[in-house]
Amino acid sequence: MLKKQRLFTPGPTPLLPAAMAAMAQSEVHHRTADFRAAYKQVLEDLHYFYGTTNDVFLFTSSGTGAMEAAVSNLFSPGDAVLVAQAGKFGERWTEIAKAFGLSTDIVEAPYGEPVMADAVRAKLGSRKYAGLLFQASETSTGVAHDVQAFAAAAAEHGALSIVDAITGLGVMPIDVDGWGLDVVIGGSQKSLAIPPGLAFASVSARALEQSKKAALPRFYFSYAREKKAADKGDASWTPSTALILALAQSLKFVRELGRETLIANAAFLAEATRAAVQAMGLQLFAKSSPSSAVTAVCSPEGVDSRVIIRALRDRFNLIVANGQGSMEGKLFRLAHLGYYDYPELAGSIAALELVMNSIGHKVELGAGVRAAQQVAAARL
Amino acid sequence: MLKKQRLFTPGPTPLLPAAMAAMAQSEVHHRTADFRAAYKQVLEDLHYFYGTTNDVFLFTSSGTGAMEAAVSNLFSPGDAVLVAQAGKFGERWTEIAKAFGLSTDIVEAPYGEPVMADAVRAKLGSRKYAGLLFQASETSTGVAHDVQAFAAAAAEHGALSIVDAITGLGVMPIDVDGWGLDVVIGGSQKSLAIPPGLAFASVSARALEQSKKAALPRFYFSYAREKKAADKGDASWTPSTALILALAQSLKFVRELGRETLIANAAFLAEATRAAVQAMGLQLFAKSSPSSAVTAVCSPEGVDSRVIIRALRDRFNLIVANGQGSMEGKLFRLAHLGYYDYPELAGSIAALELVMNSIGHKVELGAGVRAAQQVAAARL
Numbered sequence: 001m002l003k004k005q006r007l008f009t010p011g012p013t014p015l016l017p018a019a020m021a022a023m024a025q026s027e028v029h030h031r032t033a034d035f036r037a038a039y040k041q042v043l044e045d046l047h048y049f050y051g052t053t054n055d056v057f058l059f060t061s062s063g064t065g066a067m068e069a070a071v072s073n074l075f076s077p078g079d080a081v082l083v084a085q086a087g088k089f090g091e092r093w094t095e096i097a098k099a100f101g102l103s104t105d106i107v108e109a110p111y112g113e114p115v116m117a118d119a120v121r122a123k124l125g126s127r128k129y130a131g132l133l134f135q136a137s138e139t140s141t142g143v144a145h146d147v148q149a150f151a152a153a154a155a156e157h158g159a160l161s162i163v164d165a166i167t168g169l170g171v172m173p174i175d176v177d178g179w180g181l182d183v184v185i186g187g188s189q190k191s192l193a194i195p196p197g198l199a200f201a202s203v204s205a206r207a208l209e210q211s212k213k214a215a216l217p218r219f220y221f222s223y224a225r226e227k228k229a230a231d232k233g234d235a236s237w238t239p240s241t242a243l244i245l246a247l248a249q250s251l252k253f254v255r256e257l258g259r260e261t262l263i264a265n266a267a268f269l270a271e272a273t274r275a276a277v278q279a280m281g282l283q284l285f286a287k288s289s290p291s292s293a294v295t296a297v298c299s300p301e302g303v304d305s306r307v308i309i310r311a312l313r314d315r316f317n318l319i320v321a322n323g324q325g326s327m328e329g330k331l332f333r334l335a336h337l338g339y340y341d342y343p344e345l346a347g348s349i350a351a352l353e354l355v356m357n358s359i360g361h362k363v364e365l366g367a368g369v370r371a372a373q374q375v376a377a378a379r380l
Numbered sequence: 381m382l383k384k385q386r387l388f389t390p391g392p393t394p395l396l397p398a399a400m401a402a403m404a405q406s407e408v409h410h411r412t413a414d415f416r417a418a419y420k421q422v423l424e425d426l427h428y429f430y431g432t433t434n435d436v437f438l439f440t441s442s443g444t445g446a447m448e449a450a451v452s453n454l455f456s457p458g459d460a461v462l463v464a465q466a467g468k469f470g471e472r473w474t475e476i477a478k479a480f481g482l483s484t485d486i487v488e489a490p491y492g493e494p495v496m497a498d499a500v501r502a503k504l505g506s507r508k509y510a511g512l513l514f515q516a517s518e519t520s521t522g523v524a525h526d527v528q529a530f531a532a533a534a535a536e537h538g539a540l541s542i543v544d545a546i547t548g549l550g551v552m553p554i555d556v557d558g559w560g561l562d563v564v565i566g567g568s569q570k571s572l573a574i575p576p577g578l579a580f581a582s583v584s585a586r587a588l589e590q591s592k593k594a595a596l597p598r599f600y601f602s603y604a605r606e607k608k609a610a611d612k613g614d615a616s617w618t619p620s621t622a623l624i625l626a627l628a629q630s631l632k633f634v635r636e637l638g639r640e641t642l643i644a645n646a647a648f649l650a651e652a653t654r655a656a657v658q659a660m661g662l663q664l665f666a667k668s669s670p671s672s673a674v675t676a677v678c679s680p681e682g683v684d685s686r687v688i689i690r691a692l693r694d695r696f697n698l699i700v701a702n703g704q705g706s707m708e709g710k711l712f713r714l715a716h717l718g719y720y721d722y723p724e725l726a727g728s729i730a731a732l733e734l735v736m737n738s739i740g741h742k743v744e745l746g747a748g749v750r751a752a753q754q755v756a757a758a759r760l
Contacts, residue, residue: 342696370750
């Protein structure tokens with residue numbers, strides 16, 4: 001049969017057609033009035049996407065670059081930071097902080113569970129921390145954190161709140177200014193539906209002040225340099241022009257759709273997915289606080305999740321993600337963030353039913369889709 | 381919610397991504413060695429798509445242009461032709477033949493039914509006809525004709541068999557050479573998954589001979605001129621270069637997928653659709669011989685089909701076709717030909733269930749998809 005490739009991975013996500021067209025038309029020099037105007041507009045529209053009046057800086061890097069930038073721009077040798085760690089991306093915060101020689105403490109939750117705000121608050125009270133580093137949505141496990149409570153706890157203890165919201169922005173409500181989030185990190189290949197290669201950071205006035213005193217070594221990633229350049233509509237270094245022109249289209253799409261609608265869409269698809277897979281007799285990996293970015297589904301007892309992932313790819317050209325780290329082979333992950341809609345979710349659930357049946361996990365045909373339909377009927 | 385536009389119309393159909401990319405790269409002059417090589421390859425690949433050793437000509441026109449070309453290139457004033465007419469496209473044959481002053485007889489079936497081969501054969505025996513004009517698949521009603529039997533009847537009575545296979549090629553088995561089809565007409569925006577603007581005609585040696593004597597007036601559409609040009613890798617007139625480069629990609633895709641697989645895919649999607657809509661309590665318009673190109677579904681008693689079509693568009697951005705002519709408002713049509721796959725069919729059936737419920741035609745949620753899933757489980 002004919003099989004169209006579809007990404008149901010939590011980044012990269014399906015590309016917005018207008019963004020693809022923009023990339024194909026990106027023969028442009030970056031030190032020109034035309035490009036500066038586009039860049040200024042992108043920075044302005046990023047404020048709408050973030051819903052913040054803080055500065056928003058744009059880096060030509062992956063999201064990990066903007067994570068490193070937060071560490072190197074905000075701290076000094078000898079500073080202590082606390083990492084709320086609930087999966088592979090929490091571990092990445094720890095690795096970065098340690099690579100820069102910070103005194104790094106961890107408040108941890110097992111894979112599949114969120115770090116609780118009470119635990120974060122208690123740990124913050126145990127010692128003077130310069131910053132609290134955490135994920136809004138831990139993509140490796142499909143678990144969301146209580147961003148508002150974490151930020152309040154950090155503020156209470158005089159620590160900067162630094163959130164990797166790479167799969168949180170445009171996916172879950174994040175009130176950057178209202179909740180007092182100091183640094184909020186995003187990436188291009190998530191809810192913004194363009195390829196990887198750009199990262200963003202909103203930076204509060206307090207964080208900018210602290211960055212002036214921060215003594216860790218940095219060069220490529222510099223808040224001070226980006227701020228100076230951005231005021232003229234420039235990037236510090238040669239920027240990824242094709243992706244920035246794509247981003248302009250993506251942000252235009254988000255403005256037209258509405259940031260709240262983009263978020264509600266992911267929440268709806270996640271809810272329908274959870275209902276569908278449970279109706280198919282499958283278990284959710286997130287024991288509580290499931291993320292709207294991605295739903296991690298446990299492979300049935302005795303079935304390597306790679307068998308399911310391969311069958312979805314071979315039989316339907318649907319690309320879904322494996323578990324990460326210690327969860328590899330034990331779960332598969334279906335994404336909802338960005339440019340997805342309900343008919344394709346229903347279609348992918350139908351494909352999953354057929355695949356589960358074919359590997360011996362008997363599912364009443366249509367049962368998963370019916371459960372999703374009931375969510376849709378109530379929500380649409 | 382986020383809504384991606386999807387065409388479920390029987391032409392234009394969803395575009396092949398590689399073809400879109402080719403159109404974006406179509407800055408090319410048509411009288412160059414590069415373009416001639418591409419054009420020659422396209423003509424060669426069209427032979428594979430058709431499965432014929434006959435000449436295949438390419439016109440920069442819509443399919444109707446190639447229909448006119450068949451009439452103007454093959455007949456002379458005073459000739460009689462027989463049209464097998466079972467819907468709007470059958471009526472188009474009649475209009476063209478009459479516009480060129482031919483003595484035009486009709487063997488007709490009511491909308492929703494095919495013309496039977498026996499009726500065609502009987503009528504062909506009643507008078508000397510120079511040609512038999514018919515559709516392989518009557519797109520307005522979703523009904524297929526017995527192309528092989530029609531061709532045999534025409535040959536038996538010394539008439540050329542001229543088939544509009546615009547929604548038949550790549551959709552249903554058509555053995556051009558084995559069945560002795562004299563002219564087989566195709567268009568770009570159907571199973572080949574590129575935009576409208578190109579039409580094709582395979583022409584038998586017998587038809588080419590007859591065209592030399594045919595005296596109807598013609599200029600733009602000339603088999604003789606195209607044959608001469610094609611041998612040099614040229615088109616007679618300035619061709620639609622962007623679409624031809626897109627067609628090159630599309631034909632490459634068909635070669636890789638396999639013509640038989642493209643046909644089997646449409647047949648499978650059509651079968652699953654028929655099962656799904658019937659499980660939803662809806663009636664098929666085609667009383668027999670349903671086409672794999674498009675399924676025409678009757679609107680429930682008292683419901684204008686425009687209400688369903690509008691709701692699918694407004695609530696899901698799914699574009700489906702209305703009935704045509706006297707069937708407008710009475711049915712809607714879901715297409716299967718070309719670049720469609722099963723997950724998107726299942727998703728569109730899910731959307732249709734929700735829409736039918738919302739307009740008061742109660743459907744058990746999931747019932748339509750379940751029926752499609754049962755077809756898929758047996759076929760995939």
